[in-house]
Amino acid sequence: xxxxxxxxxxxxxxxxxxxxxxxxxxxxxxxxxxxxxxxxxxxxxxxxxxxxxxxxxxxxxxxxxxxxxxxxxxxxxxxxxxxxxxxxxxxxxxxxxxxxxxxxxxxxxxxxxxxxxxxxxxxxxxxxxxxxxxxxxxxxxxxxxxxxxxxxxxxxxxxxxxxxxxxxxxxxxxxxxxxxxxxxxxxxxxxxxxxxxxxxxxxxxxxxxxxxxxxxxxxxxxxxxxxxxxxxxxxxxxxxxxxxxxxxxxxxxxxxxxxxxxxxxxxxxxxxxxxxxxxxxxxxxxxxxxxxxxxxxxxxxxxxxxxxxxxxxxxxxxxxxxxxxxxxxxxxxxxxxxxxxxxxxxxxxxxxxxxxxxxxxxxxxxxxxxxxxxxxxxxxxxxxxxxxxxxxxxxxxxxxxxxxxxxxxxxxxxxxxxxxxxxxxxxxxxx
Ligand SMILES: Cc1ncc(COP(=O)(O)O)c(C=O)c1O
Numbered sequence: 001x002x003x004x005x006x007x008x009x010x011x012x013x014x015x016x017x018x019x020x021x022x023x024x025x026x027x028x029x030x031x032x033x034x035x036x037x038x039x040x041x042x043x044x045x046x047x048x049x050x051x052x053x054x055x056x057x058x059x060x061x062x063x064x065x066x067x068x069x070x071x072x073x074x075x076x077x078x079x080x081x082x083x084x085x086x087x088x089x090x091x092x093x094x095x096x097x098x099x100x101x102x103x104x105x106x107x108x109x110x111x112x113x114x115x116x117x118x119x120x121x122x123x124x125x126x127x128x129x130x131x132x133x134x135x136x137x138x139x140x141x142x143x144x145x146x147x148x149x150x151x152x153x154x155x156x157x158x159x160x161x162x163x164x165x166x167x168x169x170x171x172x173x174x175x176x177x178x179x180x181x182x183x184x185x186x187x188x189x190x191x192x193x194x195x196x197x198x199x200x201x202x203x204x205x206x207x208x209x210x211x212x213x214x215x216x217x218x219x220x221x222x223x224x225x226x227x228x229x230x231x232x233x234x235x236x237x238x239x240x241x242x243x244x245x246x247x248x249x250x251x252x253x254x255x256x257x258x259x260x261x262x263x264x265x266x267x268x269x270x271x272x273x274x275x276x277x278x279x280x281x282x283x284x285x286x287x288x289x290x291x292x293x294x295x296x297x298x299x300x301x302x303x304x305x306x307x308x309x310x311x312x313x314x315x316x317x318x319x320x321x322x323x324x325x326x327x328x329x330x331x332x333x334x335x336x337x338x339x340x341x342x343x344x345x346x347x348x349x350x351x352x353x354x355x356x357x358x359x360x361x362x363x364x365x366x367x368x369x370x371x372x373x374x375x376x377x378x379x380x381x382x383x384x385x386x387x388x389x390x391x392x393x394x395x396x397x398x399x400x401x402x403x404x405x406x407x408x409x410x411x412x413x414x415x416x417x418x419x420x421x422x423x424x425x426x427x428x429x430x431x
Contacts, residue, residue: 067364071390073381074366076201076231076344078261080317080384082300083310086262089303090296097295104295108302112254112269115305116241121274123244125301127293129230129255129268134160135280136251136270137193140224141166145192150179152202152371154228157195166192172373177205177339181215190220197228199235202371202379204340209238216248224276226251233259233311234318235341244271251276256297258343259314260304267293267301318343322382328392334399337377344368346377347395353378355403363394 066072082090093104109125112118126132137160141147149157151170161168169187174180179196194215198207216225227240229252240252251272257263270277293301304310322345329336329347337346349356353370356378360367368379380391 066361066366070361070364070366071383071387072366073383073387073391074368075263076258076342076368076379076381077263078258078314078343079387080314081261082265083261083304083307085303085307085310086260086265086300089299090265093296093299101295104302105293105298108267108298108305111302111305112271116239116271117245118241118271119245121277123269123271124277124280125293125298126268126270127266127297128257128263129228129253129270130156132268132270132280133226133228133253134163135283136224136226136253136272136276137161137195138164138283139279140226141192143167145190145223146188147193147195148184148187148191149195150184150197150200152200152373153179153195154197154201173200173203173205177203177337178211179207181207181211185215185218191223193223194219194225195228196225197230198237198240199231199340199342201231201342202344202346202368202377203337204231204342204345205337206235206237206339206341209240212240213243216243216250219249224249224251226253228253230255231258231342231344234315234343236315237341241271244273247273249273249276256301256304259311259318260301261314262297262300262304265297265300267297318382321385321388324385325380325382325388325392329395332396334395337374344379344381346374346379348377349399350376351403352376356398359398359401359403360394363397365391365394367391 096104105125109123110120112123112125113120116123124132133156137147137157141161141164143165146167146169147157147161148169148171150173152173153170158168158170160166167188169184169191171180171183171187177200179198179200184194196207196212196215198212199205200207212225212227219225225248227250229239229241232239232254240250241254243250244252251270254269254271256265256267260267270280322340322343326336326340326345335348337348340346353376357367357369368381370376370378382388383391
């Protein structure tokens, strides 16, 4: 299915909101003394997270104050939080916070470039990857430069197309839930950008690197391929970053919000040829200063990049908890979308996903949203072993119960006073 602006059931991000995104510099990391930081690392992260006010936005169309016992597996966060290496770097750096210390960000960029074989100028550090993803998309699309993306996929592409009044071609995934690069190429003769999320959000499935290489080779001149590798580290596939080094028409997005557990600390990278990164300034001027990251987040990100065991250890924890849960669901006869290599998966709840979310909230389990292309599937983030045990019990109970739509759990309408591009505040954009 190829549709032009057909799936745009979200209201566009306004220019004012977009600029606020960029202006909201990285959330200042809490200046934890080292001992407290390590204590927090040792304590179950969920308990810390759940005690705070949480916004359960998006498809529920409203946000809520959650019961502190609620298991939060809705926004693809990492229940482990930042690694101890990051926490140590953050606490050491916090006392330097009275000065700008741009060299800490520069060191983080240098560490990233060294690890991925990129030359100077081929990457830029931002507070999270959502802001630079907007810049990458918006600097390449417009009324006569369509966006081609997958359906279902991460809605930031849809929102960027709406904001820029760019025609949107949303192309169905293949039967194995990969991006259908041939159909994407056929969608329009001269799009501004192709947006590929790998692993894809919400399906967690991979698009083979060979397919993305094929698209790069065959795409029309003047268009750019944007590969969002937010969840890349949970998989064992090959990254596209080597193709950035090879000067392709390619921008690769990376975030510290997922495997690195730093969603609230805000750090992310855009990697691309210098001319593609410089083009960001055509959307937000001057992108560089608006997008400055706090020194604590930069130091935490650098430590995470240099933490040799972090990725393999966390990938295994996630894969173990994911397969244990998927095995449970399959044995019980539920239909799980196959092939997730990410920290989330989709499961068919055989009723409107929105209703099921609300039923699960009654059981103190906050699960993720649903997508128009798969309205009876909900997305579930992989939490800790204990969280997934609670999820399993609640899931079976809710599947055995008739849907009960309506407000639950002391719901209250809360409109955030600022915009972050993370999934936490989706409610601001979705109808
Ligand atoms: C595919 C994808 N890209 C980008 C982002 C933005 O993440 P952040 O701004 O926290 O880096 C998200 C958030 O969940 C995501 O799922």
